[in-house]
Amino acid sequence: MNEMIDQLDDSISALLAGQKPHSPQNAQLRELMQVVNDLRCTPNHEFRARLRAKLLLGSDVTSQSPKSAMLPPSSDRAAIIPPLFSIGPSNLPIRGSHLVLSFALHAVAIALVGASGWLMVEHRTAIRTRVTELIPSSEDYVLPVAPGAIHGGGGGGDQDKLPASHGTAPRFAKEQLTPPAVIVRNEAPKLPAEPTLIGPPDLVLPQSDKYGDPMANILNPPSNGTGSGGGIGSGHGGGIGAGEGPGIGEGRGGGIGGGVYHVGGGVSAPRPIYDPDPEYSDEARKAKFQGSVVLIAVIGPDGRPRDLRVMRSLGMGLDQKALDAVWKWRFAPAMKDNRPVSVQVSIEVVFHLY
Protein backbone atom coordinates (compact mmCIF):
# COMPACT_ATOMS: atom_id res chain seq x y z
CA MET A 1 0.00 0.00 0.00
CA ASN A 2 2.73 2.40 1.01
CA GLU A 3 4.60 1.50 -2.14
CA MET A 4 1.60 2.44 -4.25
CA ILE A 5 1.22 5.73 -2.36
CA ASP A 6 4.89 6.57 -2.97
CA GLN A 7 4.58 5.59 -6.64
CA LEU A 8 1.51 7.80 -6.97
CA ASP A 9 3.29 10.73 -5.37
CA ASP A 10 6.29 10.30 -7.66
CA SER A 11 4.00 10.43 -10.67
CA ILE A 12 2.25 13.51 -9.29
CA SER A 13 5.59 15.25 -8.72
CA ALA A 14 6.68 14.50 -12.27
CA LEU A 15 3.37 15.74 -13.69
CA LEU A 16 3.45 18.95 -11.70
CA ALA A 17 7.04 19.56 -12.79
CA GLY A 18 5.90 19.52 -16.42
CA GLN A 19 7.27 16.06 -17.15
CA LYS A 20 5.34 13.15 -18.61
CA PRO A 21 5.00 10.47 -15.91
CA HIS A 22 5.32 6.79 -16.62
CA SER A 23 2.03 5.11 -17.25
CA PRO A 24 1.40 2.92 -14.20
CA GLN A 25 0.62 -0.76 -14.63
CA ASN A 26 -1.82 -0.75 -11.78
CA ALA A 27 -5.38 0.01 -12.94
CA GLN A 28 -6.19 1.80 -9.69
CA LEU A 29 -3.16 4.01 -10.11
CA ARG A 30 -4.11 4.75 -13.72
CA GLU A 31 -7.54 5.91 -12.59
CA LEU A 32 -5.99 7.99 -9.83
CA MET A 33 -3.60 9.61 -12.32
CA GLN A 34 -6.59 10.52 -14.44
CA VAL A 35 -7.99 12.32 -11.42
CA VAL A 36 -4.61 13.94 -10.88
CA ASN A 37 -4.58 15.15 -14.46
CA ASP A 38 -8.05 16.60 -14.05
CA LEU A 39 -6.93 18.37 -10.89
CA ARG A 40 -3.95 19.76 -12.74
CA CYS A 41 -6.30 21.25 -15.32
CA THR A 42 -8.73 22.59 -12.73
CA PRO A 43 -8.34 26.35 -12.45
CA ASN A 44 -7.33 27.94 -9.23
CA HIS A 45 -10.08 30.10 -7.75
CA GLU A 46 -7.57 32.72 -6.69
CA PHE A 47 -6.13 32.96 -10.21
CA ARG A 48 -9.58 33.28 -11.67
CA ALA A 49 -10.45 36.11 -9.27
CA ARG A 50 -7.11 37.86 -9.80
CA LEU A 51 -7.43 37.73 -13.56
CA ARG A 52 -10.93 39.16 -13.38
CA ALA A 53 -9.66 41.96 -11.15
CA LYS A 54 -6.76 42.53 -13.50
CA LEU A 55 -9.03 42.83 -16.50
CA LEU A 56 -11.52 45.10 -14.83
CA LEU A 57 -9.49 47.02 -12.29
CA GLY A 58 -5.97 46.96 -13.69
CA SER A 59 -4.39 44.88 -10.91
CA ASP A 60 -1.41 42.72 -11.75
CA VAL A 61 -2.24 39.05 -11.92
CA THR A 62 0.58 37.42 -13.73
CA SER A 63 3.20 39.00 -11.49
CA GLN A 64 2.42 36.35 -8.90
CA SER A 65 3.06 33.55 -11.32
CA PRO A 66 6.46 31.98 -10.79
CA LYS A 67 7.10 31.58 -14.51
CA SER A 68 6.61 33.85 -17.45
CA ALA A 69 7.64 31.41 -20.13
CA MET A 70 4.27 31.56 -21.84
CA LEU A 71 4.01 35.31 -21.93
CA PRO A 72 4.45 36.79 -25.38
CA PRO A 73 7.44 39.04 -26.00
CA SER A 74 7.20 42.58 -24.72
CA SER A 75 6.88 43.88 -28.28
CA ASP A 76 3.77 41.76 -28.70
CA ARG A 77 2.35 43.12 -25.47
CA ALA A 78 3.04 46.67 -26.57
CA ALA A 79 1.08 45.97 -29.71
CA ILE A 80 -2.04 45.48 -27.65
CA ILE A 81 -3.89 48.77 -27.80
CA PRO A 82 -5.54 49.57 -24.48
CA PRO A 83 -9.20 50.40 -24.62
CA LEU A 84 -9.92 54.09 -24.42
CA PHE A 85 -12.73 54.18 -21.94
CA SER A 86 -11.97 51.39 -19.52
CA ILE A 87 -9.16 49.79 -17.61
CA GLY A 88 -6.55 48.56 -20.03
CA PRO A 89 -4.32 45.50 -19.81
CA SER A 90 -1.26 47.58 -19.10
CA ASN A 91 -0.03 48.15 -15.58
CA LEU A 92 -1.19 51.78 -15.64
CA PRO A 93 -4.90 52.31 -15.43
CA ILE A 94 -6.26 54.27 -18.35
CA ARG A 95 -9.43 56.06 -17.46
CA GLY A 96 -11.76 57.83 -19.77
CA SER A 97 -11.96 60.91 -17.58
CA HIS A 98 -8.19 61.32 -17.74
CA LEU A 99 -8.22 61.10 -21.51
CA VAL A 100 -11.04 63.60 -21.80
CA LEU A 101 -9.24 66.01 -19.45
CA SER A 102 -5.97 65.61 -21.33
CA PHE A 103 -7.72 66.19 -24.66
CA ALA A 104 -9.44 69.31 -23.31
CA LEU A 105 -6.21 70.80 -21.95
CA HIS A 106 -4.39 70.17 -25.21
CA ALA A 107 -7.25 71.69 -27.16
CA VAL A 108 -7.20 74.81 -24.99
CA ALA A 109 -3.43 75.14 -25.34
CA ILE A 110 -3.59 74.81 -29.12
CA ALA A 111 -6.44 77.31 -29.27
CA LEU A 112 -4.45 79.84 -27.22
CA VAL A 113 -1.42 79.49 -29.47
CA GLY A 114 -3.56 79.88 -32.56
CA ALA A 115 -5.46 82.86 -31.15
CA SER A 116 -2.28 84.66 -30.11
CA GLY A 117 -0.82 84.15 -33.59
CA TRP A 118 -4.01 85.43 -35.21
CA LEU A 119 -4.03 88.49 -32.93
CA MET A 120 -0.42 89.23 -33.76
CA VAL A 121 -1.13 89.10 -37.49
CA GLU A 122 -4.37 91.08 -37.32
CA HIS A 123 -3.04 93.82 -35.05
CA ARG A 124 0.57 93.95 -36.13
CA THR A 125 0.41 97.66 -36.96
CA ALA A 126 -1.06 98.62 -33.61
CA ILE A 127 1.39 96.39 -31.77
CA ARG A 128 4.32 97.93 -33.60
CA THR A 129 3.07 101.42 -32.78
CA ARG A 130 2.61 100.53 -29.16
CA VAL A 131 6.06 99.03 -28.90
CA THR A 132 7.50 102.20 -30.45
CA GLU A 133 5.62 104.29 -27.95
CA LEU A 134 7.05 102.25 -25.14
CA ILE A 135 10.54 103.36 -26.16
CA PRO A 136 10.73 107.00 -25.12
CA SER A 137 13.12 109.52 -26.56
CA SER A 138 16.39 109.79 -24.79
CA GLU A 139 15.78 113.51 -24.59
CA ASP A 140 13.14 112.88 -21.96
CA TYR A 141 15.76 111.74 -19.54
CA VAL A 142 17.68 114.16 -17.37
CA LEU A 143 20.76 112.40 -16.24
CA PRO A 144 21.52 112.76 -12.55
CA VAL A 145 24.31 115.05 -11.61
CA ALA A 146 27.36 113.05 -10.62
CA PRO A 147 29.67 114.28 -7.89
CA GLY A 148 32.72 114.23 -10.12
CA ALA A 149 33.73 115.12 -13.65
CA ILE A 150 33.77 112.43 -16.28
CA HIS A 151 36.71 113.68 -18.38
CA GLY A 152 40.40 113.26 -17.95
CA GLY A 153 42.57 116.24 -17.25
CA GLY A 154 44.90 117.69 -14.72
CA GLY A 155 45.97 120.79 -12.95
CA GLY A 156 48.52 122.21 -10.66
CA GLY A 157 50.19 125.30 -9.38
CA ASP A 158 52.31 126.40 -6.47
CA GLN A 159 49.87 128.71 -4.74
CA ASP A 160 51.16 131.79 -6.51
CA LYS A 161 49.04 134.90 -6.20
CA LEU A 162 49.04 135.36 -9.96
CA PRO A 163 47.24 133.10 -12.39
CA ALA A 164 49.30 130.78 -14.52
CA SER A 165 51.03 132.30 -17.50
CA HIS A 166 50.77 131.19 -21.10
CA GLY A 167 53.13 128.57 -22.50
CA THR A 168 53.21 125.09 -23.95
CA ALA A 169 52.79 121.76 -22.23
CA PRO A 170 55.56 119.17 -21.97
CA ARG A 171 55.26 115.89 -23.75
CA PHE A 172 53.00 113.08 -22.52
CA ALA A 173 54.53 110.02 -20.90
CA LYS A 174 53.25 106.96 -19.05
CA GLU A 175 54.76 108.16 -15.81
CA GLN A 176 55.75 111.52 -14.33
CA LEU A 177 58.98 112.14 -12.45
CA THR A 178 58.82 115.92 -12.50
CA PRO A 179 55.79 118.16 -12.96
CA PRO A 180 56.10 121.07 -15.40
CA ALA A 181 56.78 124.51 -13.96
CA VAL A 182 57.08 128.03 -15.33
CA ILE A 183 59.16 129.11 -12.42
CA VAL A 184 61.58 126.45 -11.27
CA ARG A 185 62.05 126.78 -7.55
CA ASN A 186 64.98 124.37 -7.33
CA GLU A 187 67.41 125.22 -10.04
CA ALA A 188 70.00 122.65 -8.98
CA PRO A 189 68.16 119.43 -8.36
CA LYS A 190 70.21 116.42 -7.29
CA LEU A 191 68.49 114.27 -9.88
CA PRO A 192 67.39 116.30 -12.90
CA ALA A 193 64.44 114.89 -14.81
CA GLU A 194 62.43 115.97 -17.80
CA PRO A 195 59.01 117.39 -16.90
CA THR A 196 56.14 115.31 -18.37
CA LEU A 197 52.40 114.97 -18.20
CA ILE A 198 50.72 111.61 -17.87
CA GLY A 199 48.82 110.70 -20.98
CA PRO A 200 49.09 108.82 -24.26
CA PRO A 201 52.75 109.20 -25.42
CA ASP A 202 51.55 109.24 -29.04
CA LEU A 203 49.56 112.39 -28.38
CA VAL A 204 51.73 115.31 -29.36
CA LEU A 205 50.90 118.92 -28.44
CA PRO A 206 52.74 122.02 -29.67
CA GLN A 207 56.11 122.17 -27.95
CA SER A 208 58.44 125.07 -27.00
CA ASP A 209 61.08 125.89 -24.42
CA LYS A 210 58.65 127.92 -22.39
CA TYR A 211 56.25 125.88 -20.30
CA GLY A 212 52.90 127.30 -19.28
CA ASP A 213 49.15 126.90 -19.56
CA PRO A 214 48.24 126.83 -23.27
CA MET A 215 44.79 128.16 -22.40
CA ALA A 216 46.05 131.11 -20.35
CA ASN A 217 45.89 134.62 -21.67
CA ILE A 218 48.66 136.09 -19.50
CA LEU A 219 52.10 136.11 -21.03
CA ASN A 220 53.90 137.98 -18.23
CA PRO A 221 54.75 137.95 -15.45
CA PRO A 222 55.50 134.25 -15.41
CA SER A 223 53.58 132.28 -12.78
CA ASN A 224 52.90 128.67 -11.86
CA GLY A 225 49.36 129.65 -10.97
CA THR A 226 47.18 129.62 -7.92
CA GLY A 227 46.83 125.89 -7.69
CA SER A 228 48.75 123.47 -5.52
CA GLY A 229 50.69 120.24 -5.65
CA GLY A 230 53.16 121.33 -8.33
CA GLY A 231 52.51 121.90 -12.00
CA ILE A 232 50.88 124.91 -13.61
CA GLY A 233 47.39 126.35 -13.27
CA SER A 234 44.59 126.67 -10.80
CA GLY A 235 44.05 123.01 -10.04
CA HIS A 236 46.26 120.64 -8.19
CA GLY A 237 48.11 117.45 -8.73
CA GLY A 238 51.18 118.11 -10.91
CA GLY A 239 49.40 118.81 -14.19
CA ILE A 240 48.44 121.90 -16.16
CA GLY A 241 45.11 123.67 -15.92
CA ALA A 242 42.14 123.75 -13.59
CA GLY A 243 41.68 120.07 -13.10
CA GLU A 244 43.18 117.44 -10.85
CA GLY A 245 46.06 115.14 -11.50
CA PRO A 246 49.05 114.99 -13.82
CA GLY A 247 47.15 115.67 -17.09
CA ILE A 248 46.09 118.85 -18.79
CA GLY A 249 42.82 120.73 -18.77
CA GLU A 250 39.65 120.35 -16.76
CA GLY A 251 38.89 117.02 -15.32
CA ARG A 252 40.99 114.59 -13.45
CA GLY A 253 43.22 111.57 -13.70
CA GLY A 254 45.66 112.47 -16.49
CA GLY A 255 45.31 112.88 -20.21
CA ILE A 256 43.51 115.79 -21.76
CA GLY A 257 40.41 117.26 -20.21
CA GLY A 258 38.14 120.09 -21.12
CA GLY A 259 36.59 120.30 -24.56
CA VAL A 260 33.02 119.41 -25.20
CA TYR A 261 31.01 118.07 -22.31
CA HIS A 262 28.04 115.77 -22.26
CA VAL A 263 25.02 116.27 -20.10
CA GLY A 264 25.42 114.65 -16.73
CA GLY A 265 28.35 114.21 -14.47
CA GLY A 266 28.04 117.71 -13.04
CA VAL A 267 27.08 119.25 -16.39
CA SER A 268 23.55 120.62 -16.73
CA ALA A 269 21.58 120.46 -19.99
CA PRO A 270 21.30 123.57 -22.19
CA ARG A 271 17.82 125.05 -22.28
CA PRO A 272 16.37 126.48 -25.53
CA ILE A 273 15.27 130.06 -25.13
CA TYR A 274 14.55 130.79 -28.78
CA ASP A 275 13.36 127.93 -30.94
CA PRO A 276 11.25 128.90 -33.92
CA ASP A 277 9.42 126.07 -35.67
CA PRO A 278 11.02 124.63 -38.78
CA GLU A 279 9.49 125.19 -42.16
CA TYR A 280 7.90 122.37 -44.09
CA SER A 281 9.32 121.40 -47.46
CA ASP A 282 6.88 121.54 -50.35
CA GLU A 283 7.42 117.90 -51.14
CA ALA A 284 6.67 116.80 -47.60
CA ARG A 285 3.64 119.05 -47.33
CA LYS A 286 2.16 117.64 -50.53
CA ALA A 287 2.73 114.16 -49.32
CA LYS A 288 1.37 115.07 -45.87
CA PHE A 289 4.54 113.57 -44.55
CA GLN A 290 5.15 113.81 -40.81
CA GLY A 291 7.89 112.67 -38.50
CA SER A 292 10.96 113.87 -36.70
CA VAL A 293 14.61 114.53 -37.49
CA VAL A 294 17.23 113.97 -34.83
CA LEU A 295 20.25 116.27 -34.98
CA ILE A 296 23.42 116.23 -32.95
CA ALA A 297 24.94 119.58 -32.06
CA VAL A 298 27.38 121.27 -29.75
CA ILE A 299 25.89 124.11 -27.76
CA GLY A 300 28.65 126.52 -26.91
CA PRO A 301 29.07 128.66 -23.81
CA ASP A 302 27.47 131.49 -25.76
CA GLY A 303 24.30 129.46 -26.28
CA ARG A 304 24.76 129.11 -30.04
CA PRO A 305 24.65 125.74 -31.77
CA ARG A 306 27.58 124.54 -33.85
CA ASP A 307 28.83 121.34 -35.42
CA LEU A 308 25.27 120.44 -36.42
CA ARG A 309 24.83 116.98 -38.01
CA VAL A 310 21.86 114.79 -38.85
CA MET A 311 21.77 111.72 -36.67
CA ARG A 312 18.39 110.32 -37.80
CA SER A 313 17.17 111.38 -41.21
CA LEU A 314 13.57 111.83 -42.28
CA GLY A 315 13.94 112.72 -45.95
CA MET A 316 11.77 114.75 -48.31
CA GLY A 317 13.91 117.83 -47.69
CA LEU A 318 12.96 117.98 -44.01
CA ASP A 319 16.53 117.23 -42.82
CA GLN A 320 17.79 120.50 -44.31
CA LYS A 321 14.76 122.37 -42.99
CA ALA A 322 15.56 121.05 -39.51
CA LEU A 323 19.20 122.14 -39.82
CA ASP A 324 18.12 125.57 -41.01
CA ALA A 325 15.79 125.99 -38.06
CA VAL A 326 18.19 124.81 -35.36
CA TRP A 327 20.93 127.09 -36.66
CA LYS A 328 18.66 129.94 -35.56
CA TRP A 329 17.98 128.52 -32.11
CA ARG A 330 19.54 130.01 -29.03
CA PHE A 331 20.11 128.31 -25.72
CA ALA A 332 20.82 129.06 -22.14
CA PRO A 333 24.21 127.27 -22.08
CA ALA A 334 25.04 124.18 -20.11
CA MET A 335 26.66 124.91 -16.75
CA LYS A 336 29.44 123.19 -14.91
CA ASP A 337 30.69 124.48 -11.60
CA ASN A 338 28.66 127.64 -12.26
CA ARG A 339 30.50 128.23 -15.52
CA PRO A 340 29.01 127.92 -19.02
CA VAL A 341 30.59 125.09 -20.98
CA SER A 342 30.24 123.56 -24.40
CA VAL A 343 28.06 120.49 -24.39
CA GLN A 344 27.10 117.97 -27.05
CA VAL A 345 23.38 117.21 -27.24
CA SER A 346 20.93 115.57 -29.61
CA ILE A 347 17.95 117.62 -30.74
CA GLU A 348 14.73 116.15 -32.08
CA VAL A 349 12.90 118.37 -34.53
CA VAL A 350 9.29 117.29 -34.99
CA PHE A 351 7.47 117.93 -38.24
CA HIS A 352 3.76 117.75 -37.75
CA LEU A 353 0.88 118.89 -39.98
CA TYR A 354 -2.10 120.27 -38.11
Place this chain on the structure above:
Amino acid sequence: MKATEHDTAERRLVEAAQRDPRCFAELYEANFDRVYAFVARRVPSREEAEDVTAEVFHQALSGLAGFEWQGPPFIAWLLGIASNLLARHWKRAGNQLEVLIDDIELEVVAVDADRQTLFAQLLDQLPEDQRRVIERRFFAQRSIRDIARDMGRSEGAIKQLQFRALETLRAQVRNRHE
Protein backbone atom coordinates in the same frame (compact mmCIF):
# COMPACT_ATOMS: atom_id res chain seq x y z
CA MET B 1 -32.20 27.39 -23.65
CA LYS B 2 -32.12 26.82 -27.35
CA ALA B 3 -28.96 27.47 -29.29
CA THR B 4 -30.44 30.47 -31.06
CA GLU B 5 -31.56 32.01 -27.80
CA HIS B 6 -28.11 31.40 -26.34
CA ASP B 7 -26.50 33.02 -29.35
CA THR B 8 -28.78 36.01 -29.08
CA ALA B 9 -28.04 36.45 -25.39
CA GLU B 10 -24.31 36.06 -25.96
CA ARG B 11 -24.43 38.50 -28.84
CA ARG B 12 -26.10 41.06 -26.61
CA LEU B 13 -23.37 40.51 -24.03
CA VAL B 14 -20.67 41.07 -26.64
CA GLU B 15 -22.33 44.21 -27.93
CA ALA B 16 -22.74 45.50 -24.39
CA ALA B 17 -19.06 44.84 -23.69
CA GLN B 18 -18.11 46.63 -26.87
CA ARG B 19 -20.01 49.68 -25.65
CA ASP B 20 -18.91 49.39 -22.02
CA PRO B 21 -15.83 47.22 -21.32
CA ARG B 22 -17.03 46.72 -17.77
CA CYS B 23 -19.61 44.32 -19.20
CA PHE B 24 -16.73 42.10 -20.28
CA ALA B 25 -16.94 40.53 -16.81
CA GLU B 26 -19.97 38.48 -17.81
CA LEU B 27 -18.25 37.21 -20.94
CA TYR B 28 -15.23 36.37 -18.83
CA GLU B 29 -17.23 34.35 -16.31
CA ALA B 30 -19.14 32.56 -19.03
CA ASN B 31 -16.06 31.48 -20.95
CA PHE B 32 -13.23 31.22 -18.43
CA ASP B 33 -13.64 27.50 -17.68
CA ARG B 34 -13.61 26.47 -21.32
CA VAL B 35 -10.63 28.65 -22.19
CA TYR B 36 -8.68 27.40 -19.22
CA ALA B 37 -9.60 23.78 -19.98
CA PHE B 38 -8.52 24.18 -23.58
CA VAL B 39 -5.20 25.74 -22.62
CA ALA B 40 -4.39 23.63 -19.57
CA ARG B 41 -4.64 20.36 -21.51
CA ARG B 42 -2.13 21.63 -24.04
CA VAL B 43 0.63 22.93 -21.78
CA PRO B 44 2.62 20.97 -19.25
CA SER B 45 2.40 23.23 -16.22
CA ARG B 46 -0.15 25.27 -14.32
CA GLU B 47 1.95 28.41 -14.57
CA GLU B 48 1.97 28.25 -18.33
CA ALA B 49 -1.75 27.55 -18.42
CA GLU B 50 -2.44 30.58 -16.27
CA ASP B 51 -0.15 32.81 -18.31
CA VAL B 52 -1.72 31.83 -21.62
CA THR B 53 -5.25 32.09 -20.25
CA ALA B 54 -4.55 35.57 -18.89
CA GLU B 55 -3.11 36.62 -22.23
CA VAL B 56 -6.11 35.26 -24.10
CA PHE B 57 -8.48 37.44 -22.11
CA HIS B 58 -6.17 40.47 -22.29
CA GLN B 59 -6.07 40.25 -26.06
CA ALA B 60 -9.78 39.58 -26.23
CA LEU B 61 -10.53 42.66 -24.17
CA SER B 62 -8.20 44.85 -26.17
CA GLY B 63 -9.51 43.58 -29.49
CA LEU B 64 -13.16 43.39 -28.55
CA ALA B 65 -14.00 46.57 -30.43
CA GLY B 66 -12.95 44.89 -33.66
CA PHE B 67 -14.92 41.72 -33.05
CA GLU B 68 -17.72 41.13 -35.55
CA TRP B 69 -20.39 38.58 -34.97
CA GLN B 70 -20.31 36.21 -37.94
CA GLY B 71 -22.17 33.22 -36.61
CA PRO B 72 -19.75 31.09 -34.56
CA PRO B 73 -20.08 31.52 -30.79
CA PHE B 74 -17.86 33.89 -28.87
CA ILE B 75 -15.91 31.00 -27.34
CA ALA B 76 -14.68 30.08 -30.81
CA TRP B 77 -13.06 33.49 -31.12
CA LEU B 78 -11.46 33.13 -27.69
CA LEU B 79 -10.14 29.66 -28.51
CA GLY B 80 -8.80 31.03 -31.77
CA ILE B 81 -6.76 33.57 -29.80
CA ALA B 82 -5.64 30.77 -27.47
CA SER B 83 -4.58 28.56 -30.36
CA ASN B 84 -2.51 31.37 -31.85
CA LEU B 85 -0.79 31.99 -28.53
CA LEU B 86 -0.15 28.29 -28.04
CA ALA B 87 1.26 27.97 -31.55
CA ARG B 88 3.57 30.88 -30.88
CA HIS B 89 4.65 29.29 -27.63
CA TRP B 90 5.37 25.94 -29.15
CA LYS B 91 7.22 27.56 -32.01
CA ARG B 92 9.47 29.37 -29.56
CA ALA B 93 9.95 26.16 -27.66
CA GLY B 94 11.16 24.44 -30.84
CA ASN B 95 8.07 22.38 -31.52
CA GLN B 96 5.99 22.71 -34.63
CA LEU B 97 2.71 21.86 -33.03
CA GLU B 98 -0.07 24.01 -34.39
CA VAL B 99 -3.55 24.18 -33.03
CA LEU B 100 -5.80 25.18 -35.87
CA ILE B 101 -9.12 26.74 -35.18
CA ASP B 102 -10.76 24.26 -37.50
CA ASP B 103 -9.49 21.41 -35.38
CA ILE B 104 -10.98 22.68 -32.20
CA GLU B 105 -13.84 20.56 -31.12
CA LEU B 106 -15.99 22.83 -29.10
CA GLU B 107 -17.93 19.94 -27.66
CA VAL B 108 -14.78 18.35 -26.24
CA VAL B 109 -13.77 21.63 -24.75
CA ALA B 110 -17.15 21.98 -23.15
CA VAL B 111 -16.90 18.49 -21.68
CA ASP B 112 -13.47 19.25 -20.25
CA ALA B 113 -14.77 22.46 -18.76
CA ASP B 114 -17.71 20.66 -17.19
CA ARG B 115 -15.39 18.06 -15.75
CA GLN B 116 -13.24 20.73 -14.15
CA THR B 117 -16.29 22.44 -12.78
CA LEU B 118 -17.29 19.15 -11.26
CA PHE B 119 -13.89 18.70 -9.69
CA ALA B 120 -14.07 22.17 -8.22
CA GLN B 121 -17.37 21.27 -6.62
CA LEU B 122 -16.09 17.94 -5.33
CA LEU B 123 -13.06 19.55 -3.82
CA ASP B 124 -15.27 21.64 -1.62
CA GLN B 125 -16.90 18.49 -0.30
CA LEU B 126 -13.63 16.88 0.79
CA PRO B 127 -12.72 16.70 4.48
CA GLU B 128 -10.84 19.80 5.59
CA ASP B 129 -7.37 18.25 5.93
CA GLN B 130 -7.65 16.41 2.59
CA ARG B 131 -8.85 19.56 0.82
CA ARG B 132 -5.99 21.59 2.26
CA VAL B 133 -3.45 19.02 1.06
CA ILE B 134 -4.94 18.90 -2.46
CA GLU B 135 -5.11 22.69 -2.74
CA ARG B 136 -1.52 23.15 -1.58
CA ARG B 137 -0.21 20.29 -3.68
CA PHE B 138 -1.99 21.08 -6.97
CA PHE B 139 -2.84 24.78 -6.85
CA ALA B 140 0.03 26.17 -4.78
CA GLN B 141 2.47 23.61 -6.28
CA ARG B 142 3.99 22.88 -2.89
CA SER B 143 6.09 19.80 -2.20
CA ILE B 144 5.05 17.08 0.23
CA ARG B 145 7.83 18.17 2.57
CA ASP B 146 6.64 21.79 2.63
CA ILE B 147 3.04 20.81 3.19
CA ALA B 148 4.07 18.48 6.02
CA ARG B 149 6.04 21.25 7.67
CA ASP B 150 3.18 23.74 7.30
CA MET B 151 0.57 21.38 8.65
CA GLY B 152 2.79 19.91 11.36
CA ARG B 153 2.42 16.38 10.05
CA SER B 154 4.83 13.77 8.75
CA GLU B 155 5.45 13.39 5.04
CA GLY B 156 3.95 9.93 5.17
CA ALA B 157 0.78 11.31 6.73
CA ILE B 158 0.51 13.96 4.01
CA LYS B 159 0.95 11.32 1.32
CA GLN B 160 -1.78 9.27 2.99
CA LEU B 161 -4.13 12.28 3.00
CA GLN B 162 -3.34 12.99 -0.65
CA PHE B 163 -4.04 9.37 -1.57
CA ARG B 164 -7.32 9.29 0.32
CA ALA B 165 -8.44 12.57 -1.25
CA LEU B 166 -7.73 11.29 -4.73
CA GLU B 167 -9.53 8.06 -3.98
CA THR B 168 -12.54 10.00 -2.75
CA LEU B 169 -12.59 12.16 -5.86
CA ARG B 170 -12.25 9.12 -8.11
CA ALA B 171 -15.14 7.39 -6.38
CA GLN B 172 -17.37 10.43 -6.55
CA VAL B 173 -16.66 11.03 -10.22
CA ARG B 174 -17.39 7.42 -10.93
CA ASN B 175 -20.65 7.65 -8.98
CA ARG B 176 -21.68 10.77 -10.91
CA HIS B 177 -21.05 9.07 -14.22
CA GLU B 178 -22.86 5.93 -13.18
